[in-house]
Amino acid sequence: DSVRPRVASTWDFGVGANQSAWQALQAGGSALDAVEAGARWAEGTLCNSTVGRCGYPDRDGVLTLDASIMDGDGRCGAVAAIEDIAHPVAVARAVMEKTPHVMLVGAGAQQFALEQGFERHSLLTPEARAAWEAWRKTARYSPQINAERAGMPAAARPGNKQNHDTLGILALDGQGRMAGACSTSGMAWKLHGRVGDSPIVGAGLYVDNEVGAATASGVGEEMIRNAASFLVVELMRQGRTPMDACREAIERVVRKRPQASRTLQVCFLAMNRDGEVGAFALHDGFVYAVCDAGQREALLQARSVY
Numbered sequence: 001d002s003v004r005p006r007v008a009s010t011w012d013f014g015v016g017a018n019q020s021a022w023q024a025l026q027a028g029g030s031a032l033d034a035v036e037a038g039a040r041w042a043e044g045t046l047c048n049s050t051v052g053r054c055g056y057p058d059r060d061g062v063l064t065l066d067a068s069i070m071d072g073d074g075r076c077g078a079v080a081a082i083e084d085i086a087h088p089v090a091v092a093r094a095v096m097e098k099t100p101h102v103m104l105v106g107a108g109a110q111q112f113a114l115e116q117g118f119e120r121h122s123l124l125t126p127e128a129r130a131a132w133e134a135w136r137k138t139a140r141y142s143p144q145i146n147a148e149r150a151g152m153p154a155a156a157r158p159g160n161k162q163n164h165d166t167l168g169i170l171a172l173d174g175q176g177r178m179a180g181a182c183s184t185s186g187m188a189w190k191l192h193g194r195v196g197d198s199p200i201v202g203a204g205l206y207v208d209n210e211v212g213a214a215t216a217s218g219v220g221e222e223m224i225r226n227a228a229s230f231l232v233v234e235l236m237r238q239g240r241t242p243m244d245a246c247r248e249a250i251e252r253v254v255r256k257r258p259q260a261s262r263t264l265q266v267c268f269l270a271m272n273r274d275g276e277v278g279a280f281a282l283h284d285g286f287v288y289a290v291c292d293a294g295q296r297e298a299l300l301q302a303r304s305v306y
């Protein structure tokens with residue numbers, strides 16, 4: 001039987017990411033090419049304060065980006081806290097394919113990107129800088145992802161009331177190969193040097209062709225604490241459906257930190273090797289996009305604990 005290709009991405013902008021990924025598949029690309037194309041689209045197109053060039057900066061006004069990419073054979077690459085490079089997911093892929101390493105960070109990641117021919121651009125937009133300056137007036141350092149970000153009320157951002165927008169994308173291609181990618185500017189006003197879950201294999205992303213793939217969005221510290229995307233894949237390995245695996249991982253987050261879980265968001269998206277997609281979130285409001293030959297723009301609401 002030939003496999004039915006499918007792509008799934010986090011949040012409402014996942015529809016656009018899926019379309020780019022789908023085009024890559026249709027052009028003969030692999031699942032890996034597809035997730036890179038989807039993440040590149042998000043990095044290059046979105047102006048949403050948490051992915052790529054329009055991301056909000058850290059506490060010191062510096063925009064630092066995290067990204068990872070992984071395929072179903074366990075090949076993976078990541079960059080963390082990289083500055084002034086527009087496509088961190090592509091650098092992550094270069095780390096995977098052109099170095100013996102898995103992750104490069106900060107100045108070293110940027111140096112590698114420049115050596116690979118990526119261009120250096122200042123990515124901080126005037127809007128992001130203005131938001132940072134507004135935040136600095138109070139400079140309350142408690143980056144709660146469910147709170148409206150300074151200067152941007154949730155109501156101004158329809159369809160995304162939870163207000164955190166890491167792109168996580170998963171793909172299955174016609175040969176049955178799986179891949180995933182993540183790209184984010186992390187949490188606004190984070191401490192300089194803070195790294196979230198998105199570039200950490202097993203936390204923000206995990207892919208295993210034998211089982212399936214998972215990715216996450218929300219407060220990355222919780223994903224790291226729980227090796228969460230790995231956990232979701234392992235739960236699928238034990239026979240859970242993608243949704244049940246995501247739900248159980250969310251329950252694990254709650255059990256570990258019941259108090260904190262009331263005020264922060266955690267969301268998982270998973271796909272098994274048959275292309276079945278599921279999701280679950282801690283709080284209401286997580287949406288995800290699914291694309292296959294039959295449906296190109298499906299946007300689904302994840303169930304949640306609260």
Ligand code: SD4
Nearest residue numbers: 164165166186196218220
């Ligand atoms: C992080 N998981 O860096 C990311 C945050 C996120 O939109 O989802 N932001 O913790």
